[in-house]
Amino acid sequence: xxxxxxxDLALISARPQVMGALLRYFRNLDQAEEAFQEACLRALKTxxxxxxxxxxxxxxxxxxxxxxxxxxxxxxxxxxxxxxxxLSDLEDHEGELAERLDGSHYRDDILRLLFVCSNPVLPATxxxxxxxxxxxxxxxxxxxxxFLVSEAAMEQRITRxxxxxxxxxxxxxxxxxxxxxxxxxxxxxxxxxxxxxxxSAMNGPEGxxxxxxxxxxxxxxxxxxxxxxxxxIMGLTALLLLQHSRARARFDADGSIVLLEDQDRRLWNRxxxxxxxxxxxxxxxHRRPGPYQIQAAIAALHARAEQPELTDWEEIxxxxxxxxxxxxxxxxxxxxxxxxxxxxxxxxxxxLVEQLGDRLSGYFYYHGLRGALLKQLERGREARAAxxxxxxxxxxxxxxxxxxxxxxxxxxxxxxxxAEERP
Amino acid sequence: xLYAVLCYNDESVTSxxxxxxxxxxxxxxxxxxxxxxxxxKLGPVARLLPTTAATTLRHKVGETIVIDGPFAETKEQLLxxxxxxxxxxxxxxxxxxxxxxxxxxxxxxxxxxLALFKPGELPS
Numbered sequence: 001x002x003x004x005x006x007x008d009l010a011l012i013s014a015r016p017q018v019m020g021a022l023l024r025y026f027r028n029l030d031q032a033e034e035a036f037q038e039a040c041l042r043a044l045k046t047x048x049x050x051x052x053x054x055x056x057x058x059x060x061x062x063x064x065x066x067x068x069x070x071x072x073x074x075x076x077x078x079x080x081x082x083x084x085x086x087l088s089d090l091e092d093h094e095g096e097l098a099e100r101l102d103g104s105h106y107r108d109d110i111l112r113l114l115f116v117c118s119n120p121v122l123p124a125t126x127x128x129x130x131x132x133x134x135x136x137x138x139x140x141x142x143x144x145x146x147f148l149v150s151e152a153a154m155e156q157r158i159t160r161x162x163x164x165x166x167x168x169x170x171x172x173x174x175x176x177x178x179x180x181x182x183x184x185x186x187x188x189x190x191x192x193x194x195x196x197x198x199x200s201a202m203n204g205p206e207g208x209x210x211x212x213x214x215x216x217x218x219x220x221x222x223x224x225x226x227x228x229x230x231x232x233i234m235g236l237t238a239l240l241l242l243q244h245s246r247a248r249a250r251f252d253a254d255g256s257i258v259l260l261e262d263q264d265r266r267l268w269n270r271x272x273x274x275x276x277x278x279x280x281x282x283x284x285x286h287r288r289p290g291p292y293q294i295q296a297a298i299a300a301l302h303a304r305a306e307q308p309e310l311t312d313w314e315e316i317x318x319x320x321x322x323x324x325x326x327x328x329x330x331x332x333x334x335x336x337x338x339x340x341x342x343x344x345x346x347x348x349x350x351x352l353v354e355q356l357g358d359r360l361s362g363y364f365y366y367h368g369l370r371g372a373l374l375k376q377l378e379r380g381r382e383a384r385a386a387x388x389x390x391x392x393x394x395x396x397x398x399x400x401x402x403x404x405x406x407x408x409x410x411x412x413x414x415x416x417x418x419a420e421e422r423p
Numbered sequence: 424x425l426y427a428v429l430c431y432n433d434e435s436v437t438s439x440x441x442x443x444x445x446x447x448x449x450x451x452x453x454x455x456x457x458x459x460x461x462x463x464k465l466g467p468v469a470r471l472l473p474t475t476a477a478t479t480l481r482h483k484v485g486e487t488i489v490i491d492g493p494f495a496e497t498k499e500q501l502l503x504x505x506x507x508x509x510x511x512x513x514x515x516x517x518x519x520x521x522x523x524x525x526x527x528x529x530x531x532x533x534x535x536x537l538a539l540f541k542p543g544e545l546p547s
Contacts, residue, residue, distance in 0.1 A: 013435035218438060224475045225435075228492030237475065271538050278476040278536040281512040282491060285478075 007047050011040050014057040015137045016222060020109030021061045026068055027172060029116065029134065029162050034071070039064035057106075107226045108174055114223070115183040118190035121168045126161035127190045128197050128212075133158050136215050146201065146212055184227065188236050188292065191219045195240050201396065213244045234283035235293030238276040242299035245272035256401035261308040273303045294323045313342040330359040334366060337373075346376040364393040368403060375410060384410055425466070425545075429501065434473060456541070466545035467506065470538045477535045480516060482523035489516060494533040502530075506537075 018039070022032035039060040053059040117131035129147070132138045144154035175183060198212025220237040227233055249263035280300055283293050298319045305311040320336035334356055341349030350373045353366070360366035371386035387407050394400040440448070459465035474493035481488050505522075509515040512534065519532035 009436050009439055013433065013439045214441075221438060221473060221475050222435070225492075228475070229490075234475075234491075274536065274538065275472045275476055278472060278512070282476070282478055285489070285512070 004044065004048065006052070007044060010047075010052060010056045011043060011060075012137060014060055016110050016113060016135050017057045017106050018060040018064060019134060020106065020111075020113040021057075022064050022068065023113055023116070023170075024105065024109055024172065025065050027170065029165065031068060032064075033134070035064035035068035036060070038067040042067070108180075110222070110226060111175075111180070111183055111187065112170070112172070114187040114190070114219070116165055116170055118183075118186040119165055119168055120186065121164055122161055124193050126157060126164070128194050129154060129157050130161040130165070131190055131194055131219070132212070132215065135219065138211075138215070142211075146198070148201075184223070184230065184233065187223060188220075188233060191216050191223065192236065192240075192292075194219065195243070199243060210247060213240070213247070216240055217244060229286075231283040231286040231288050232290040232292050234279045235290060235296045238279040238283070238296035239292050239299060241272040241276035241279070242296060242303055245269040245276070245303065251398055254401060255398055256405060257398045259402075260302060261311075265306060268303065276300065276303070289322070289326070291323060291327045294319050294326065298323075311342070313339045317343055330356045331363070331365075334360060334363075334369060337369060341373060341376075346373045349373055350377065362393065364390055364395065364399055367393060368399075371403075371406065375406070380410055427504075438473060460544050463544045463546075466543040468539075468541040468543060469506070470540075471535045472538045474535070477533055478512060478516065480519045480523065480532045480534065481529075482526075482531065483529045487520055487523055493535070494531050496531065499531065506540075 015036070019032055019036055022035050023029065026032050026035065042063050043056075043060065047053070113135060114131070117127055117134055119127070122130065125147070129143055132143045132146075133140065140154050140158065141151050143158075144151045147154065149157075171179075195213055195216035198210060198214075198216065201212075217237070217240050220233070220240055224230070224233045224237050245268050246260075246263060248269070249265070249267035250258055252258050276296065277300055280293070280296050283296075298316050301312050301316050301319075317336060317339035320332060320339055323332050324336065333352065337349045337352045340352055350370070353370050353373060356366060367386045367390035371383045371390060374380075374383035374386055384407065387403050387410065391400055391403040391407070394403060437445075456465060456468055477491075477493040479490045479492065479494050481490060505518075507515060507518055509518065515534045519534060522532060523530070
């Protein structure tokens with residue numbers, strides 16, 4: 001570790017709490033960000049000399065708030081910033097400081113900060129970008145890279161998101177139980193968006209977007225530390241860990257998707273799985289099932305099966321049925337169709353899939369699964385048509401590569417009958 | 424004399440480590456451990472899962488309650504620990520409940536799954 005690496009880490013981990021408190025003081029995202037930057041600069045100057053403060057967050061909040069207030073004063077042509085010597089004494093008063101800074105607010109501070117980024121007035125892409133910038137502290141460049149857009153475009157997206165959020169107004173009063181539950185749900189959804197952005201854009205085990213998955217897991221754990229008794233947050237954390245545990249097995253050497261049942265399960269991250277399973281057990285004790293818990297439970301059944309043949313498809317089917325009742329969606333039904341195909345065969349699954357046609361006709365996985373089922377039923381020509389639709393709808397190279405393999409495979413199989421099929 | 428060495432750190436910092444950083448720290452720690460394993464002095468080594476995976480059983484006279492999350496009081500001190508192989512969290516909680524009944528004073532048992540376990544070389 002370099003001389004200042006420990007400072008960077010301390011700044012990153014203190015960021016949500018400090019930004020949350022500064023937002024409460026200044027009631028303005030830009031001002032809070034500037035104050036945080038200022039506090040970080042001071043930290044980089046004084047910490048190497050004086051060593052780390054006992055409570056880094058309290059130190060940063062104090063310094064950030066003062067610098068922010070001072071800025072206002074300076075604009076009014078008053079006093080200058082306090083001298084460095086004074087600041088370096090801070091460590092001795094941290095206990096007191098933390099009290100004075102009203103540490104008890106920190107839970108709602110962080111939740112507010114997360115909620116600002118999850119505001120339903122923002123489209124999904126802006127929520128993700130804002131959260132990565134404001135809460136996680138990723139640079140605009142890093143975020144732009146993950147989204148494969150230019151830095152200028154990302155800068156603009158974030159500026160627009162901030163303008164929207166302030167126009168919508170940020171709620172600063174302490175939330176009641178109902179408000180808090182609503183905020184938690186919105187924040188959980190935003191964290192899942194961040195994860196999915198990383199998950200779906202990932203085109204190899206070492207991709208930039210793996211960072212987004214890690215970041216989402218970090219945010220989810222942060223939320224769970226603040227609200228340790230929320231089973232849906234346990235479910236969310238478990239779900240993210242389970243999906244991310246397969247990162248190294250999801251693509252082959254050519255960068256093509258490897259389906260769950262074909263993955264090398266030895267590549268799955270056992271530690272993430274262990275943590276997720278522990279989390280699901282905790283959640284289940286509450287007997288308050290929710291969509292994240294159910295999805296995590298499904299992922300856990302896959303994680304528990306050492307061989308694909310040992311997968312408990314019956315239980316997975318039942319869990320998808322529960323999810324359909326709780327959160328009806330054609331995508332959920334499409335997923336259930338996979339379980340149905342394992343339990344009852346491709347014909348029954350295809351019947352279920354066909355009902356979804358009008359709602360999922362623009363969805364890659366709909367055509368992909370339909371093609372696979374038709375292929376199993378040896379309806380080669382229809383399978384090929386479905387795969388053709390799928391490849392046209394692929395959103396990344398890995399998806400396209402997978403379908404191309406299916407098509408090649410199909411071409412090899414159906415070659416002899418090809419002539420007969422022609423009119 | 425047997426000594427327990429308990430490791431404390433800021434979890435929000437260690438969980439911000441990248442995988443490479445985490446791997447490197449574990450590798451360096453393993454090198455230290457190996458030296459002591461070779462002399463037959465080092466017993467079990469355990470790394471715990473994050474506190475978010477913890478459940479705490481609080482025992483007061485006549486009642487026990489189960490709380491999500493780690494033990495968070497500062498008035499009590501760590502006095503000992505057990506390692507037990509359980510099929511489920513409920514089984515681990517039952518064990519803790521039995522302990523709390525056998526122990527007349529009030530106290531807490533934090534139940535935290537392990538991320539890593541090495542049995543070590545100590546004679547029993």
